[in-house]
Amino acid sequence: MIKIKKKKILLLPGDGIGPEVIAEVKKIINWYNQKKNLNFEIDEDLVGGCSYDKHGTPLTDEVFYKALESAVIMLGAVGGPKWDTVEFAKKPERALLKLRKELKLFANLRPAICFKQLVEASTLKPEIVSGLNIMIVRELTGGIYFGEPRGIKPIDNGERRGTNTHTYTSSEIIRVARIAFDLAKKRSNKVTSCEKSNVMEAGQLWKEEVQLLHDNEYSEVELNHMLADNCAMQLLRNPKQFDVIVTDNLFGDILSDQASMLTGSLGLLPSASLGAKNKDGEMRAMYEPIHGSAPDITGKGIANPIASILSFAMALKYSFNNDKESENLEQAVQAVLDDGFRTIDIMSKGKKEVSTSQMGDAIISKLK
Numbered sequence: 445m446i447k448i449k450k451k452k453i454l455l456l457p458g459d460g461i462g463p464e465v466i467a468e469v470k471k472i473i474n475w476y477n478q479k480k481n482l483n484f485e486i487d488e489d490l491v492g493g494c495s496y497d498k499h500g501t502p503l504t505d506e507v508f509y510k511a512l513e514s515a516v517i518m519l520g521a522v523g524g525p526k527w528d529t530v531e532f533a534k535k536p537e538r539a540l541l542k543l544r545k546e547l548k549l550f551a552n553l554r555p556a557i558c559f560k561q562l563v564e565a566s567t568l569k570p571e572i573v574s575g576l577n578i579m580i581v582r583e584l585t586g587g588i589y590f591g592e593p594r595g596i597k598p599i600d601n602g603e604r605r606g607t608n609t610h611t612y613t614s615s616e617i618i619r620v621a622r623i624a625f626d627l628a629k630k631r632s633n634k635v636t637s638c639e640k641s642n643v644m645e646a647g648q649l650w651k652e653e654v655q656l657l658h659d660n661e662y663s664e665v666e667l668n669h670m671l672a673d674n675c676a677m678q679l680l681r682n683p684k685q686f687d688v689i690v691t692d693n694l695f696g697d698i699l700s701d702q703a704s705m706l707t708g709s710l711g712l713l714p715s716a717s718l719g720a721k722n723k724d725g726e727m728r729a730m731y732e733p734i735h736g737s738a739p740d741i742t743g744k745g746i747a748n749p750i751a752s753i754l755s756f757a758m759a760l761k762y763s764f765n766n767d768k769e770s771e772n773l774e775q776a777v778q779a780v781l782d783d784g785f786r787t788i789d790i791m792s793k794g795k796k797e798v799s800t801s802q803m804g805d806a807i808i809s810k811l812k
């Protein structure tokens with residue numbers, strides 16, 4: 445087994461605006477090394493379409509090895525129209541799925557926070573979203589995206605059948621539910637578990653296992669069960685009723701996208717994908733903005749780097765156990781927004797429009 449190097453951060457900027465936003469994260473990591481002696485060891489390599497162009501594969505064995513020995517991977521984004529016709533197994537996105545699966549990053553944390561300075565950017569009424577702070581925990585390596593059997597096969601009458609299998613084991617459910625309960629204890633102490641136990645056996649098992657874990661180990665946390673379709677509705681009706689939502693891979697994919705839109709801009713939202721802790725308490729993890737490679741604005745120097753920078757704040761908290769510096773960085777972002785600095789995606793009347801690197805520099809200037 446390859447040992448994890450505790451301070452190693454692998455930057456995988458990827459395609460499109462990925463390199464532009466990760467460049468700002470790199471500046472921040474360098475700031476921490478210079479000003480706070482945090483001694484992060486930085487490495488950088490190709491992933492996605494740019495790796496395919498150079499090596500004929502979206503993820504080389506060498507980069508995969510580097511990922512295995514890194515405590516943290518900071519990913520930008522992968523993909524773009526240039527690679528739309530590449531065969532399925534070599535598409536840029538396959539690199540991400542391989543990293544998540546092989547590094548066993550089973551818990552995807554996606555906060556949906558509505559910054560007070562940007563309440564107007566949401567499509568919902570200010571009183572519905574103002575102060576919103578939800579954490580969605582999505583199971584990431586099981587369920588219907590990975591279940592077997594799968595495929596498209598010819599059947600009778602010239603027809604074809606497409607098959608995917610939705611499957612979960614008790615341990616897969618318990619390990620992700622545990623993350624949700626542990627997070628809730630540090631937040632508002634409330635977990636909502638979502639499935640479709642009314643029509644799916646895997647959903648019934650999900651509900652039973654989450655309840656059992658709660659009763660045995662987390663009875664001090666408030667637990668509610670909600671059908672996933674109702675959760676989609678409640679997220680629009682009254683999103684502030686939620687604290688931590690835990691759900692499977694498929695429902696989590698949809699509900700986390702929906703929740704992110706409550707907050708107005710894709711350019712602001714970070715995410716973390718965490719693996720299991722080993723006996724020394726170390727884990728592998730990948731942090732990335734939730735947005736994609738934004739081909740429409742690539743190369744213009746206008747991409748918002750805040751989602752990537754807040755992803756690094758999550759890395760400080762969850763991988764480096766440094767709550768103090770994580771808060772320092774989050775507060776620096778808030779302070780820059782308070783000063784009225786805006787990239788074009790969050791621009792409004794009377795504010796100061798800045799470029800990607802000006803936003804990065806402004807955030808660094810507020811770090812304490």
Ligand code: NAD
Pocket residue numbers: 461465520521522523524525537540710711712732734735736737738739740741746747748749751789
């Ligand atoms: P996208 O997130 O790239 O862009 C959607 C819209 O939001 C665009 O108008 C874009 O300009 C804007 N936007 C996104 N991030 C921004 C930022 N940081 N600052 C300012 N504006 C921003 O989604 P898409 O257009 O559906 O996908 C483009 C490509 O990215 C596709 O190839 C897709 O497969 C890929 N993608 C990759 C990831 C990933 O790497 N994790 C995630 C989603 C999409």
